[in-house]
Amino acid sequence: MNEDNINGAKTLLKAMSYIDDDIIEEAAEPYKxxxxxxxxxxxxxxxxxxxxxxxxxxxxxxxxxxxxxxxxSADGSAGNSNGLLGNTDDTYYVNGASLTPIGKSGNRYTFTLSITEKQERIDVSLYGSGVDEYGNDIFVISTTAPYAELTHIPIARPKITVDGKAADEIPTDVGEYEITVDFSDIDMSKYLMRNYFTVYPFGNIFR
Amino acid sequence: MQDTDIIALYFERDEQAIEKTDEKYGAYLKKIAFNILCDVFSSEECCNDTYFKVWNSIPPTVPVCFRAFIARITRNLALDKYKAQGATKRGTVTESLDELSECVGEDTISRELDSKDIGAAISDFLKKESESARIIFVRRYFYCESIKDIAFRLGMTEGAIKTSLSRTRQKLSIHLKARTVFI
Structure with missing residues (x-):
């Protein structure tokens, strides 16, 4: 990369400040x-x-x-296609781990997590959108809070239970665990919450 | 409070204008500054500078879109501060510059054009792109958000975001050559 290259890139980055207002606005809006x-x-x-x-x-x-x-067979295929919690036929696999949703009670969701190779991270996130009185446009509930500081995205943490004991995070070490993620205490009323969780690294699971 | 009411407070020289701006958009502006500066203290300082600049700009300026107006001011101030600090931290700006330099390639940017002209050319290009490609591009290169944040916000994978950005940059490069921004 030469000096002209970098100067050109700096000019483009600076010029981005002068794109039209409606484009800036559109990107600031909650994404639908x-x-x-x-x-x-x-x-x-x-x-x-x-x-x-x-x-x-x-x-x-x-x-x-x-x-x-x-x-x-009919039930199983329907379950796998929409990933409904509570359907015990659903198991989500990634390299070295699998996740099976096993039950739901109100806003408490229970999974069986089986790890055969240590995972980098496992987290459950639930997103909502809708502008609140402070202009926050997205609401995130996550078992980890990588964006907690200085973000305009409000973040709440659900309660996590691992094998019946309260925990700070979902385990990533080799083993078999029963995980409960409890969203009951979180006020989601201001936001339109998505109807699925994102369970990293397994993907999306419908609530 | 509506933006028009906040603007009215600036016109009345009522100091509540700053308070209300901070209340409504403080977090939004801090996030923009933080994405660029990666530092809490500098980001807060940048927001305060923004309020000062907005106070001095309105009146006479009447922003058509208040949020975009203040976002642009914060972004410019943060980029200036980033430059002044010697750009030592490896953050989204450094990554964005690496990515955009691919877009520039072997070309050079015409010296006859200023940032506003180039911004207009980029706007024309972005308006022809799909909504998702445009939002991803603007979140990356205007809001200087990390790939991870964009993926998180849009509910997409990081790979999908990178692919979209790469395609949009390639198309932008062609567009800017056609518009003789790149020569």
Whole structure:
């Protein structure tokens, strides 16, 4: 990288201050996933139609046995596709660890965590959006708080229980654990909370 | 309090204007300054400088969009402070400069254009991009947010954010060449 390169980059970074107000504003707003465009909508509609036709053909060919004869399979596949907590067929795998949601009681969620190789970090986060009176546009509840200091993102911490004992964080060492994450004491009323958790590194799990 | 009410307080030279600005946007501005300076004390100082500058700018300036107006002031002050401090800390600004220097490539930026002209050219480009690509780009290079923060905010993976930024930079480079910003 030469001097001209760096000077050019500095000029671009400085020039970013002069982009239009509406672009700055848009990026400051809480992010909402927008509705599908016509092209994506058409794609989804085509997929739905294809699945419906395939199901109809299979139904006509194999009869009711396809659905009534194997209820476990039907339940299991539905569970895996939407990751519903409480469905014991759901297990989420990453290298060296697996996570199985095993129950829900109010805003308390229980998982079984199995670690065969030490993990760098494991955390459960739940996001909400909606501008409060202080202009905060996103609300985060997380078992770790990497952004806690000097961020305009308010952060709350749920209670964590590991094998029935209160803990500060979710374990990352090799072992089998029963983890409970309890959001009951956190006021989420000002925010529109997402209907799924992000459980790093396993992915998103619907609440 | 609505932004128009806060602006009205500045026009009335009512010191509550600063208080209300801090109450409503203090955390937002500190975050912008902190992303650039990576230092709590300097970020707070930068916010105070912002309030002083806003107090001296309104009136006569009537900001169309108050939040963007004060964000821009904080960003410029923080970048100046970053430069004055000798840019010793490895933070998002250093990473952003590395990334943007790829965008500049072998070209040089026309000396006939000032930051406002280049900003206008970037705006034109960003308006043609998808909403998500634009938001990611602005959060990275205006708000100087880390990849991790952007991924966290948008509920996307860090890899997806990096890919989006890389594509947008490539397209921006082509756009700026066509607009003779890069020569």
């Amino acid at each position: 996933r927008r509705s599908f465009g016509i092209r994506q909508g058409a794609g989804v509609a085509a997929c739905v139609a294809l699945i419906a036709i395939t199901a109809a053909v299979l139904y006509a060919t194999l009869g009711n046995n396809l659905y009534t004869g194997n209820s476990n």
